[in-house]
Amino acid sequence: MNDRKILQAFETSEYRARLDKVRVLMSNAGMDALLVISQADQYYLLGHDSASSQPQAVLVTLDDDPYFILRKMDAHTAADAGCWLPQDRVIGYAESYVGGSEGASGWEPIGRFVKDKVRASARVGVELSRLGLADYPKLVGALGGQEPRDGDGLVSACRLVKSERELFYMTEAAAIADRAMLAGMDKIAVGMRHCEVAGTLMSVLCAGTESIPGGPPSWPPHIRGGEFANAPHQAWMDDVFAAGQQYYLQCTASRRRYEAPITRIAHMGPVTPHRKRRHEGAMAGFHAAVDAMRPGATCGDVARAFQAAIRPYGLTKEGRMGYSTGIDTLDGPSLAANNDTELLANVTFHFESNFIERGEIYLLSDTVRVTEDGAELMSTVPHALFERPA
Numbered sequence: 001m002n003d004r005k006i007l008q009a010f011e012t013s014e015y016r017a018r019l020d021k022v023r024v025l026m027s028n029a030g031m032d033a034l035l036v037i038s039q040a041d042q043y044y045l046l047g048h049d050s051a052s053s054q055p056q057a058v059l060v061t062l063d064d065d066p067y068f069i070l071r072k073m074d075a076h077t078a079a080d081a082g083c084w085l086p087q088d089r090v091i092g093y094a095e096s097y098v099g100g101s102e103g104a105s106g107w108e109p110i111g112r113f114v115k116d117k118v119r120a121s122a123r124v125g126v127e128l129s130r131l132g133l134a135d136y137p138k139l140v141g142a143l144g145g146q147e148p149r150d151g152d153g154l155v156s157a158c159r160l161v162k163s164e165r166e167l168f169y170m171t172e173a174a175a176i177a178d179r180a181m182l183a184g185m186d187k188i189a190v191g192m193r194h195c196e197v198a199g200t201l202m203s204v205l206c207a208g209t210e211s212i213p214g215g216p217p218s219w220p221p222h223i224r225g226g227e228f229a230n231a232p233h234q235a236w237m238d239d240v241f242a243a244g245q246q247y248y249l250q251c252t253a254s255r256r257r258y259e260a261p262i263t264r265i266a267h268m269g270p271v272t273p274h275r276k277r278r279h280e281g282a283m284a285g286f287h288a289a290v291d292a293m294r295p296g297a298t299c300g301d302v303a304r305a306f307q308a309a310i311r312p313y314g315l316t317k318e319g320r321m322g323y324s325t326g327i328d329t330l331d332g333p334s335l336a337a338n339n340d341t342e343l344l345a346n347v348t349f350h351f352e353s354n355f356i357e358r359g360e361i362y363l364l365s366d367t368v369r370v371t372e373d374g375a376e377l378m379s380t381v382p383h384a385l386f387e388r389p390a
Contacts, residue, residue, distance in 0.1 A: 009047050009256040010165055012084045018045055021158040023062050026151075032122040034060045034151045035114060037130035040257075040328045041155040042068070049257055050074060050081035054098055055106030055135070059114055067091055067117065069110045071098055107135050111142025120144075125151030160324060160332045162346045166258060167369065170326065170348060172212045174260035174367055174378035176253035180204035181262055181381050184221070184249050188266050188388050194223045194236040201251050208253075215254040218328045222250040225266075230361045232354070243268050243390040246275055248363045252329055259329045261350045262379050263365035269390030278362055279385050281313025282353040286383070289321060289335070289351060290368060293375035299339040306353070307337070315355060322351040325367060345372045 022045070026034050036042055036058040043049055045058055046068060056070035068078060068090045075092025083090065093109035118124060126148040131139065140147065162170070180201045187200045201221040208214030223236040225247030241247065245268050252261035267275065288309035292302045306321050320339075324332030325348055333341040335349060347370045354363040367378040 008082055008084055009049070009169070010163075014163060014165065015045060015047060015084050018158060019060065019066065022060060022155055025154045025157060026060070026125065027062060029125065029149070029151075029154065030123055031125040031149055031151065032062060033114065033118045034125040034154060035110075035127065035148070036060060036151075036155055037127040038155070040331075041127065041159075043257055044155060044159050044327060046083045046085060048078055048081050048083040050077075055110055057110050057114075059117065061118065065089055067113070069093065069113050071095065071106060105135065105138045107131075107139040108142045111139045115142065115144050123149060125149040125154070127151050127155075156332060159326060160347055161344050162326060162348055162369075166326065167346065167348070169255045169258040170260050170367065170369075171378055173253040173255040173258055174262070176205060176208050176212055176214055176255065177251055177260050177262045178379055178381050179209055180221075180251050180253065181249060181264055181379075184251070185264065185266060185386050185388070188241055188247075188249075188268075188386075190241055190243050190268055190388075190390055192241050194239050194241070197241075197249070198223055198236050201249065205251060205253050212255065215257075217252045217254045218259060219252065222248075222263075224248055224250075224363070225361055227359060230356065230359065232356060232361065232363070241266075241268055241388075246271075246360070246362070246385075248361065250363065250365065257327050259325060259327075260367040260378050261325065261329060261365060262367065262381065263352070263363050264381060264383075264386060265362065265364055266386045266388050268388050271385050271387060275362075275385070277313065278315065278355065279364075281310045281315045282355065282362060282364060283383060284313065285310040285315070285317070286351070286353045286364070286366075289353075290375045290377070293343060293349070293368060293370050295343055295345050295370065295372060297343050299333055299335045299341045299343070300337050302335050302343075303337040303339070306335075317355065321353070322349050322365065324348065325350040343370050345370055348378075 054071045059067040072092030078090045097104045097106045184201045187197045198221045206214045220235045226245040248265045250263040252259045285306040289306040292305035320334040320336035322335040352365040
């Protein structure tokens with residue numbers, strides 16, 4: 001793929017094509033330079049796959065290769081972390097800006113470097129939402145005091161439509177997630193601790209399959225359900241699986257940082273008529289929404305198709321039904337009735353059919369790719385309620 005021993009996730013030509021798309025949006029927004037702060041956006045543009053808690057930024061201009069400015073420790077090994085830039089384009093600031101007691105910040109050398117590289121009259125954009133309240137004045141001061149333009153959303157807009165290579169990695173992630181989900185379902189038993197099933201899921205997510213290496217997911221597996229464990233954004237509880245209760249397992253695998261979440265439901269013992277009816281309604285909404293996912297439709301069209309299909313079952317759903325996914329899971333617009341973003345071929349969504357009641361929770365989800373002819377699911381795990389022996 002390249003002449004380095006460290007394998008890049010993509011050809012350098014693909015990274016350059018991504019930069020060209022960003023430059024078009026920069027020009028349309030009246031920007032001469034853009035400071036990219038989101039590490040997911042940095043990965044998209046450079047392939048640098050190494051997280052840091054310290055300030056780092058990519059300087060993109062309209063007519064030259066970008067610069068990557070980060071702490072010296074990480075700058076020395078940027079190529080080892082997959083970055084395609086030559087070493088003279090990777091700028092390390094001194095380690096004295098890290099962990100000192102005088103309020104020094106890496107945003108100061110970053111801002112000074114940008115000020116030195118662009119002309120005084122340059123219109124500089126910054127991904128402002130990625131800056132903390134204390135970081136903003138330090139960066140702006142180092143830039144010379146001129147207020148930057150809001151550059152939020154420029155790179156993420158380019159990330160929406162996936163290339164064939166991106167889709168390939170997501171398909172690999174889906175295969176790993178499927179394997180983890182089935183292993184987790186096999187592990188569940190009455191009296192089994194939630195943490196043990198979570199450990200099974202995480203083990204497979206890290207190990208991958210025989211032919212696909214695993215990797216660290218961007219969030220841990222979630223196991224929710226039972227009488228008390230209903231908070232949807234917690235991972236799992238110090239609890240055991242109980243007879244007669246319903247639980248969902250949710251996880252996402254990561255392949256070259258591209259993810260494919262999945263959620264399935266386990267029922268401890270025979271499924272009750274009420275829960276079976278709700279599952280039928282949820283699946284009616286799921287299929288209606290997937291059928292509506294085609295180029296030219298909007299996110300709102302998909303959400304309304306779901307809502308219409310569940311209504312005869314006495315179900316209602318407020319809020320979004322999922323979101324665009326790709327790098328680090330969250331990747332773009334939501335599937336919500338008030339979102340008029342138009343769907344294009346090769347956008348991907350984590351579609352969630354979920355209903356949350358006090359003392360009861362239902363959640364089933366898949367990663368879905370929009371194609372020229374409609375939509376296709378990346379998972380092959382059945383959508384059944386998995387009945388586990390009580």
